[in-house]
Amino acid sequence: MGFFDKLKQGLTKTKESINEKINDVFSNFRKVDEDFLEELEEVLIMSDIGIETSTKIIQNLRERIKKEKLEDEEQVKEALREEIQKILDISDNTLKLETKPSVILVIGVNGVGKTTSIGKIAAKLSRNGKKVVIAAADTFRAAAVEQLEIWAKRAGAEIVKREEGVDPASVVYDAISKTREIGADVLICDTAGRLHNKKYLMDELNKIQKVIDKEMQESSKEVLLVIDAATGQNAISQVKAFKEQANITGIVLTKLDGTAKGGAVIGIVEENQIPIKFIGVGEQIDDMETFNAKDFAKAII
Ligand SMILES: Nc1nc2c(ncn2[C@@H]2O[C@H](COP(=O)(O)OP(=O)(O)OP(=O)(O)O)[C@@H](O)[C@H]2O)c(=O)[nH]1
Numbered sequence: 001m002g003f004f005d006k007l008k009q010g011l012t013k014t015k016e017s018i019n020e021k022i023n024d025v026f027s028n029f030r031k032v033d034e035d036f037l038e039e040l041e042e043v044l045i046m047s048d049i050g051i052e053t054s055t056k057i058i059q060n061l062r063e064r065i066k067k068e069k070l071e072d073e074e075q076v077k078e079a080l081r082e083e084i085q086k087i088l089d090i091s092d093n094t095l096k097l098e099t100k101p102s103v104i105l106v107i108g109v110n111g112v113g114k115t116t117s118i119g120k121i122a123a124k125l126s127r128n129g130k131k132v133v134i135a136a137a138d139t140f141r142a143a144a145v146e147q148l149e150i151w152a153k154r155a156g157a158e159i160v161k162r163e164e165g166v167d168p169a170s171v172v173y174d175a176i177s178k179t180r181e182i183g184a185d186v187l188i189c190d191t192a193g194r195l196h197n198k199k200y201l202m203d204e205l206n207k208i209q210k211v212i213d214k215e216m217q218e219s220s221k222e223v224l225l226v227i228d229a230a231t232g233q234n235a236i237s238q239v240k241a242f243k244e245q246a247n248i249t250g251i252v253l254t255k256l257d258g259t260a261k262g263g264a265v266i267g268i269v270e271e272n273q274i275p276i277k278f279i280g281v282g283e284q285i286d287d288m289e290t291f292n293a294k295d296f297a298k299a300i301i
């Protein structure tokens, strides 16, 4: 299956949901007037895009319709697609791994797909000839290490682990040493999604970041926040909470295959100005795509 087909398949539910509503509006299409635009705006809001972002899209569309004198259905649809693409296209979506070694810290609340995404990303990097080390810095959840070991094996990556309950920052410290020792290209750090409480979680995260900043001062750093696409609008508050603690460089949006709420990604990007770097479209190792705004917009509208 080609990249675009896979993306489209992963986005089937989102596409069906958004398209059905949009087609309803267009089926009553007579002319581009304020009523039509209002209905369209309502559809965007109902598609988890968020009120502010939906309003902005419609405002931009309104201006274009006027300026370019758009009249027919196809033109308006195409313009809508382009406006969505523009919002999503905020910066380069590729990972910045310019030094050897580079480091990727993966964060997010529990169950969103951090460990799975690490497996998928490690596999991609390995396939491109990179030597990858994974730090098992989720020392809180029982079985987290075994799960990560399975993924590391599948991805052809090295894992650095310690016993349950040890300080996660010390695991990261060990993993940095290992990365240097074997001359690896990339270190990826898994983290816990749940600890005793939220403050504890954020404190641990800060400790891990301090170790990375100190020991890998000169290295390229990516901090990827993993978000479950089914979270819809609530994802925005998750992004805000983590943004206070970490310099997030990208978002990994998982489980798009299981939800009709994929439209939320548009609001997430617009409100935070953080690029989506990857999207997860299934549970298998190859079910991850590099995010592409144009393809995404085309796949949903
Ligand atoms: N359908 C689908 N399932 C996914 C995707 N990504 C992850 N999952 C599933 O989501 C569940 C949780 O994934 P994990 O990778 O364990 O999530 P986590 O964030 O590491 O969880 P904690 O370590 O408990 O915080 C697993 O059953 C995964 O198979 C995806 O893109 N699509």
Ligand SMILES: [Mg+2]
Residues within 6 Å of the ligand: 114, 115, 116, 138, 144, 190, 191, 193
């Ligand atoms: Mg995990």
